Amino acid sequence: MPSTLDLLTALIDGSTSRSEEREVLDILRSAPAAELDEAMEKLDTVELFDSVDNRLIGRDHRDDLVQLLAYERRDDLGLHAQASIIRGMQEGHTDEVMEAAIRDILLSHAGNDLSHLKNTINLAKGRHDLEGLVFSDVDDEGIREEILAHFAASSSLDGERQAKALSDIDDTALGKIHEDRYPKGSVIPGVLEFYEALDLGPRDEPISRGDLTFVTARPSDALGLMKGHSRETLTKAGLADMSIMTGSIFNLATHDSMAAKKVENIDHYAKLYPEYDLVFIGDSGQGDIAVGEAIVEAHGDVVRAVFIHDVVAMAPAERERLAAKNIWVIDTYVGAAAKARELGLVSPAGVERVLAETNRLLDEMAWETPEQEQTIRSLVQRDAAAAGL
Known part of the structure; x- marks a missing residue:
């Protein structure tokens, strides 16, 4: 006998008639709770909401669908299924009925459940993450x-x-613009393991995972193609779970405008996740120092640290000035991990893993010159020694 998921998948494949829409609703209304939960978690809910229409004459089946899933059977659905339903309502035009339903699903949760639901929504691929949901897809300011x-x-x-x-991308995670100590396009050695160490926390016993978001000033078009490209590039670099907040083409004119957009995104993030502290990782090449100073000033009570990957050979006096603001200029991610350990952000084992991964990648790097390799190895050895490793 076909499962609920199989029946729904077959019905919403292609265009649906009015009778098929009624059949979809009947299946959803009568399905056993466990089957419904599995179906909503695995089904293409974007296609589901696209296949069930409101019509000029007759029942508004899409409104019925929203009522059924967001209210009547919500208690039969787990967090992943509810996140999937929200995702289905995000895509395309999110009308006032859907916006109210999204609000009511979110308001039905508190504490750990709410945090886990938000995190699940935030890992959606494409541009429909939690920030996109709250600050873009929800148009009604009162609901927001x-x-x-x-x-x-x-x-x-x-x-x-x-x-x-929260991390920048170019010259922070990938050597692209000012960073010339590595072959162009290289993943900066140790950065991925540093992200992992931050995600695992000071005792390697995280409450939640996937706590990495990239903040970039790259423009994204209406379809989110630029955002999708960034995700693809970073996934190939070893980052499977992340969210990406992008800028606008109008924010690329100057470093100040790029920095302002990043600060706006981080302000949004602080409102979306008041239960978390924040760590920002950037570089010294394109306004990230200004970003760090702005967020420390605005959110100093929750900004645990700012790490700036130096790509312009910053003077010691400037490093000291920034350190007084809890903005730490680093040359390697071994040095970043060591400082993060001092600040209670990562575990001692996390620092060791960053060093091991850094050395592994240094051995595999297709260096352009022997001098390039020696420069980086000397910095890593210095930072490892300072950390007692």
């Missing part, structure tokens, strides 16, 4: 404010606060 007020009042995690990492 209700969602953010609920996040502020009801988001919490059991145990100690955990940090989410």
